[in-house]
Amino acid sequence: MTIPAAARRIAILGVHLESNAFAPVTREADFRSLCYLEGDAIMAEARKPAPALPAEVAAFVGEMDRLGPWTPVPILVTGAEPGGPIDGRFFSSLLADIRARLLAARPLHGVYISNHGGMTSTEGEDPDGVMFEAVRQLVGVRVPIVSTLDLHANISERMADNADVLLAYRTNPHVDQRERGAEAAGVLTELMDGAKSFTAFIRLPLTPASVTLLTAAGPYAELIARGQALKTQEIIAVSVVGGFVFSDTRKNGLAIVVSARDGLASARRVALELARQAWRDRQRYLKRLTPIEDAVRLAVEAGRNGEKPAIIFSDSGDNPGGGGGGNTAELLEALYWAEAKRVLLGVFIDPPLAAQAHKAGAGARFEAVFNRASTDRFARRFKAPAKVLALHDGKCIGRRGLWAGQALDLGPSAALDLGGITVVVGSRRKQAADPIFFEMMGLDIAAARTVVVKSRGHFRAGFDEFFGPEQVYEVDTAGLTSPNLDRVPFKGLPRPVFPLDPDTRWREPVFR
Ligand SMILES: [Zn+2]
Known part of the structure; x- marks a missing residue:
């Protein structure tokens, strides 16, 4: 049974933080002073001409408005400037608040999560994944969850497993935040209309410095372009995240997430082709800086x-x-x-x-x-x-x-x-x-x-x-x-990893 569009209750939430393991802990005050919006304040801010919230949230709301009647259920949207890991105690209280709000808001028919995707906590390396899993547990497997992510996200298996579709920015500098927010609205609507999504996820032992992840030209630009060129009728989305090496976690590494409408085989085929290209090109993810x-x-x-x-x-x-x-x-x-x-x-x-x-x-x-x-x-x-x-x-x-x-x-x-x-x-x-x-x-x-x-x-x-x-x-x-990664005292990266370990080998995943 499909729900009439106007009656569709769509939750909106997000916690934006890019965590640098070597920077001071990011605390509640850092979120409160940049962006901390609860409930209806999210909608009011999103519809302002110059909103002070992540651009993709405003674009998601705008596109949902354009697609027709809907019932927004704004939960909580917050973000801090890139900094150290989030204070674990604050993250727990934030998550409890999100849970309580989602629980009170049920029934829900769709969820939009706007996260950066490169967050770590003082108590764990995958708070994004913890949050995605908590949301999934609350809404159940039938309610679609679509998330936008930064191109510097460090995607975990937990994130990929608990969202139906992940949509990462495709530009660096990130000038497509609005486009991705609007795309999320379209994808979520398609899933609420009954479409299915099958997601393949591959992470490579490749942690490039961000100066090599520009999208105007170079290996990463070519990889992103190839991903979009491989989008056939069956493919919903192709995301290639370069990751944020300074998070210094096991979930670091250039990652490819492909969602297909018709089954896992199509998604895996595209993901594997992109992973092979990225690995072939790994020597090109090195750059000489100016002394x-x-x-x-x-x-x-x-x-x-x-x-x-x-x-x-x-x-x-x-x-x-x-x-x-x-x-x-x-x-x-x-x-x-x-x-x-x-x-x-x-x-x-x-x-x-x-x-x-x-x-x-x-x-x-x-x-x-x-x-x-x-x-x-x-x-x-x-x-x-x-x-x-x-x-x-x-x-x-x-x-x-x-x-x-x-x-x-x-x-x-x-x-x-x-x-x-x-x-x-x-x-x-x-x-x-x-x-x-x-x-x-x-x-x-x-x-x-x-x-x-x-x-x-x-x-x-x-x-x-x-x-x-x-x-x-x-x-x-x-x-x-x-960006001179040899200078950085990494402790958490999966090793061996390229370019820190030049002889790193990647074994292709075997899909059964
Ligand atoms: Zn970024």
């Missing part, structure tokens, strides 16, 4: 010679979007002492420094001490005379790239002129993926000769108006997100 000395020389030259193209540096080791503090001064200091000119650098996360600038006032001169209060081994103190160029409360709307149209908040912020280098200082961790963080301070990106962003790759979709791919340099800086 700091070379970067400094390039910046000095760019400042002196206006004929040369302007350049942009990724401070790749310190990306707040991967759990980095956004507060290492290594590259800033090197550029400062080399007297590089016409440099813009941001966003440097330092709440005491931002507060000091606000207290001093616009136009004031003072001695800026970066990392005055830091105990972080990567975030060393650095002092320089500075002038306050501009002050801002940090609230803005994303202009371009993965956060376009989303409400953002950097907290109290300031632009400081260090003489040749202008630094945007913020108070809340956020990667510099959107040019708005410079523009809201009145800074002219087009006039800069060198721009330095604390972002690993998402800045590409925001700054592409100013810099083509050939003007981008990924600088080999130290920090919690160094």
